[in-house]
Amino acid sequence: xxxxxxxxxxxxxxxxxxxxxAVTAGCRFFAGYPITPxxxxxxxxxxxLPQVGGVMVQMEDEIASLASVxxxxxxxxxxxxxxxxxxxxxxxxxxxxxxxxxxPCVIVDVQRAGPSTGQATKAGQGDVMQARWGxxxxxxxxVLAPNSVQEMFDLTIRxxxxxxxxxxxxxLLSDEITSHMREQITVPPVDQVVIRERVPPVDxxxxxxxxxxxxxxxxxxxxxxxxxxxxxxxxxxxxTADAKVHSTLVSRLVRKIEDAARKLMDCETxxxxxCDVGFVSFGCTSRAVYEAVEMLEKQGINxxxxxxxxxxxxxxxxxxxxxxxxxxxxxxEMNLKQIFYEVQRIVNGAAEVVPVNKIGGGEMVxxxxxxxxxxxxxxxx
Amino acid sequence: xxxxxxxxxxxxxVEKPELFTSGHRACAGCGSAIALRQIMKATRGPTIVTxxxxxxxxxxxxxxYTAWKVPWIHTAFENAAANASGxxxxxxxxxxxxxxxxxxxVIAFAGDGGTFDIGLQALSGAVxxxxxxxxxxxxxxxxxNTGIQRSGGTPYGASTTTSxxxxxxxxxxxxxxxxxxxxxxxxxxYAATASIAYWQDLVRKARKGLEVEGPAFLHVxxxxxxxxxxxxxxxxxxxxxxTETCVFPLWEAKEGDYSLSPQSKIxxxxxxxxxxxxxxxxxxGRFRHLFKGGAEHMLQDIQKIVDKRWSRLLRRIREGS
Numbered sequence: 031x032x033x034x035x036x037x038x039x040x041x042x043x044x045x046x047x048x049x050x051x052a053v054t055a056g057c058r059f060f061a062g063y064p065i066t067p068x069x070x071x072x073x074x075x076x077x078x079l080p081q082v083g084g085v086m087v088q089m090e091d092e093i094a095s096l097a098s099v100x101x102x103x104x105x106x107x108x109x110x111x112x113x114x115x116x117x118x119x120x121x122x123x124x125x126x127x128x129x130x131x132x133x134p135c136v137i138v139d140v141q142r143a144g145p146s147t148g149q150a151t152k153a154g155q156g157d158v159m160q161a162r163w164g165x166x167x168x169x170x171x172x173v174l175a176p177n178s179v180q181e182m183f184d185l186t187i188r189x190x191x192x193x194x195x196x197x198x199x200x201x202l203l204s205d206e207i208t209s210h211m212r213e214q215i216t217v218p219p220v221d222q223v224v225i226r227e228r229v230p231p232v233d234x235x236x237x238x239x240x241x242x243x244x245x246x247x248x249x250x251x252x253x254x255x256x257x258x259x260x261x262x263x264x265x266x267x268x269x270t271a272d273a274k275v276h277s278t279l280v281s282r283l284v285r286k287i288e289d290a291a292r293k294l295m296d297c298e299t300x301x302x303x304x305c306d307v308g309f310v311s312f313g314c315t316s317r318a319v320y321e322a323v324e325m326l327e328k329q330g331i332n333x334x335x336x337x338x339x340x341x342x343x344x345x346x347x348x349x350x351x352x353x354x355x356x357x358x359x360x361x362x363e364m365n366l367k368q369i370f371y372e373v374q375r376i377v378n379g380a381a382e383v384v385p386v387n388k389i390g391g392g393e394m395v396x397x398x399x400x401x402x403x404x405x406x407x408x409x410x411x
Numbered sequence: 412x413x414x415x416x417x418x419x420x421x422x423x424x425v426e427k428p429e430l431f432t433s434g435h436r437a438c439a440g441c442g443s444a445i446a447l448r449q450i451m452k453a454t455r456g457p458t459i460v461t462x463x464x465x466x467x468x469x470x471x472x473x474x475x476y477t478a479w480k481v482p483w484i485h486t487a488f489e490n491a492a493a494n495a496s497g498x499x500x501x502x503x504x505x506x507x508x509x510x511x512x513x514x515x516x517v518i519a520f521a522g523d524g525g526t527f528d529i530g531l532q533a534l535s536g537a538v539x540x541x542x543x544x545x546x547x548x549x550x551x552x553x554x555x556n557t558g559i560q561r562s563g564g565t566p567y568g569a570s571t572t573t574s575x576x577x578x579x580x581x582x583x584x585x586x587x588x589x590x591x592x593x594x595x596x597x598x599x600x601y602a603a604t605a606s607i608a609y610w611q612d613l614v615r616k617a618r619k620g621l622e623v624e625g626p627a628f629l630h631v632x633x634x635x636x637x638x639x640x641x642x643x644x645x646x647x648x649x650x651x652x653x654t655e656t657c658v659f660p661l662w663e664a665k666e667g668d669y670s671l672s673p674q675s676k677i678x679x680x681x682x683x684x685x686x687x688x689x690x691x692x693x694x695x696g697r698f699r700h701l702f703k704g705g706a707e708h709m710l711q712d713i714q715k716i717v718d719k720r721w722s723r724l725l726r727r728i729r730e731g732s
Contacts, residue, residue, distance in 0.1 A: 069557050069572070
């Protein structure tokens, strides 16, 4: 097997496309723990990473998985773990740690129906808020949401790049359907893929402050390196009582992501400028929206759509633009209104926001259901 | 509570009520389901079962059926021992207050993933605190429910989906964790290994585990046709071979003192009866790559590991006596 997947078209499973993208992006360390519906990622990488000089380690649980990913990242390797809801819950402490210590890493959460063990083999979209607020303390996250096998590839590469660019954990929020779906994908030649590498500090540069995103050394490169999840100053020295050090550090960590919100924003939009009815969707649910849009247009309804490829930071501008024209904004999701309230907050009364929620059994919102809600809403106008 | 008054004969065991009944959806030839059924025959009276995530949790309660005729709690993967701790402590408190007058047994069932790996911390904590419960590890030597990924209980050389046999690596490169010895090292009142091939020994040990005051640990060898790759009618035969080759010797340890169970004692007394490990390995597809030529060193390694662990066990038994 060559180091990189040769360019061309492939028919591939979502989880497998993700692993090939990870290899292309430079991931050389993976640690994980078996969990449906994410296990294929570890299984592929068990074979794939050794072929390119990388390492796949199966850990004793998800806490250990992310902890070892953080360790590998500090040792200089681009690193990733993959899990589903129950494992994602166990990772929350280390997600906060990675954020606090500015450790680039990628965490894949293939969502299934929760809470708790829930329905292990059935798709869900219930981890949206956990990806944003799951860890304690002040926190800002970067969360990407693919809706196709192609995006399992593309957004995985973006996730690794953003992790390095912002020195922070990046969460790839997939779902059982997108991960297990098999579709055709186009793989570009590796030299046409933008891959961001880590910038090491030069002598005298601080690696926990100074710059908004400080440069990152690896252990063993000769720097006097102290990494801690306790509050620390620009040199990494612990300050566990000082108000100013804490405020400076945590404010910067949140700001570096909030300030980049516009740059991180990534939405697929359709007919936003003219529509009466607009959809806001993400992940597998957006696939039903595609068909609903076609069906509604045939019936003469002026319909538009915003699909969130970046969920956090929440792409406020996309929603704003939609609400300027649309009089009804429909938010379908496989959870009980997690994105809905965000949309409502941004729309702020400019349009009616209508939730469409479906949970359990891995049953998707259907195009017919969306059409029904859209037509009903239009009639009320 | 009354001590053992029955003799564990086939007749007596058959006459005991079935508490783990038909209506589960374990695969044909599943060793773990046999283990659970037999162990539930050893119960003394009211019993509460807590079950970690895993094969047995999944197959025993698929809607609209349940195989359990006792109160049953499914906890998340790592929590069976901690959950049992809470149940036992609450029962104790209720007894103290005079709200509960009869004795209730608590059994935690967990697989190898839930015991060797993610649940080890909870198990260690629970037995250190000394809760009076029986912890049963049904060991099918990998994460079978999620698709045959290796665990801390997977033996050296076995091919799984996360330790695949290929040109460079010939299956799992690490040894099986000696989990029962780790539990003995906790100095708990009772720890034992058992096998579904020797049902009488298994039921007797389960009963002993329930009867001792304080924590008891039972490591049950439970072959898995899907994960080990063998015909479904070979489960008991393979379990028996594991003991006959000393891959899985049967013993018990009371207060840290080891003694061999009859099936392994015979081999200790008549070493010529000890079969070579290849007799066991060649029965299973997960070891097939070791017999394709070029892996003779691995077979020798496995024999050495088994011999070393066997002689260490014999040494411990001599020390104990």
